[in-house]
Amino acid sequence: xxxxxxxxxxxxxxxxxxxxxxxxxxxxxxxxxxxxxxxxxxxxxxxxxxxxxxxxxxxxxxxxxxxxxxxxxxxxxxxxxxxxxxxxxxxxxxxxxxxxxxxxxxxxxxxxxxxxxxxxxxxxxxxxx
Numbered sequence: 001x002x003x004x005x006x007x008x009x010x011x012x013x014x015x016x017x018x019x020x021x022x023x024x025x026x027x028x029x030x031x032x033x034x035x036x037x038x039x040x041x042x043x044x045x046x047x048x049x050x051x052x053x054x055x056x057x058x059x060x061x062x063x064x065x066x067x068x069x070x071x072x073x074x075x076x077x078x079x080x081x082x083x084x085x086x087x088x089x090x091x092x093x094x095x096x097x098x099x100x101x102x103x104x105x106x107x108x109x110x111x112x113x114x115x116x117x118x119x120x121x122x123x124x125x126x127x128x129x
Contacts, residue, residue, distance in 0.1 A: 012076050018068065021075040022103075025066060026112060031105060034113035037062075037088075039104040041117045048096040048121040055104060057088040064107040065090070071100035097124045 012025065040054040055065060065080040077094045088106075096102070096119060103116040 009079075012079065013074055015073045016075065018070040018072075018075040022068065025076070026105065029112055031112040031114045034106075034115060037104060037106045037113050037115050039102065039115050039117050041102055041119050043118075044120045044122065045096060046122050048098065048124040050093045051096050051119060051121070053092055053094050053102070055088065055090045057106065059088070059106075059108055059113075060084065062088055062106045062108045066105040066107075067094065068103045068105070069094070069096050069100050070103070072097045077102070096121050 012021075036057060036059050038054075038056040040056070042052065045051040053067070055067075061084045063082055063084045065078075065082065066076065067078040067080075068075050069077050072095070077096075078092065080090065082088070094102075099118070099120045101116050101118050103114060106113045
């Protein structure tokens with residue numbers, strides 16, 4: 001990994017404010033709410049340390065995904081780079097510090113598409129205690 005790529009990752013995944021991280025990632029680019037990308041999360045997560053998430057879309061040409069949690073100490077939870085010809089079906093586990101809105105932004109042909117879901121977290125997964 002080049003120094004510039006490592007620096008970019010370190011900056012993107014740094015602790016900070018959600019609004020600041022969102023602005024740094026997307027700047028002045030238009031982000032459109034879309035039902036063509038799907039973010040599946042439980043309504044209630046018993047343990048914020050292991051929250052299952054599924055991302056799906058039938059759109060072609062999605063080359064990057066950003067997953068953010070507005071209350072996490074590190075707002076950018078995950079970033080995925082995809083081959084544009086890949087059918088999007090991705091499942092992972094994420095950490096959530098507390099109940100919050102999780103936002104997915106997908107980049108497709110230079111456009112940014114967004115969807116979000118609220119998750120109630122019973123026990124936070126990002127704390128030190």
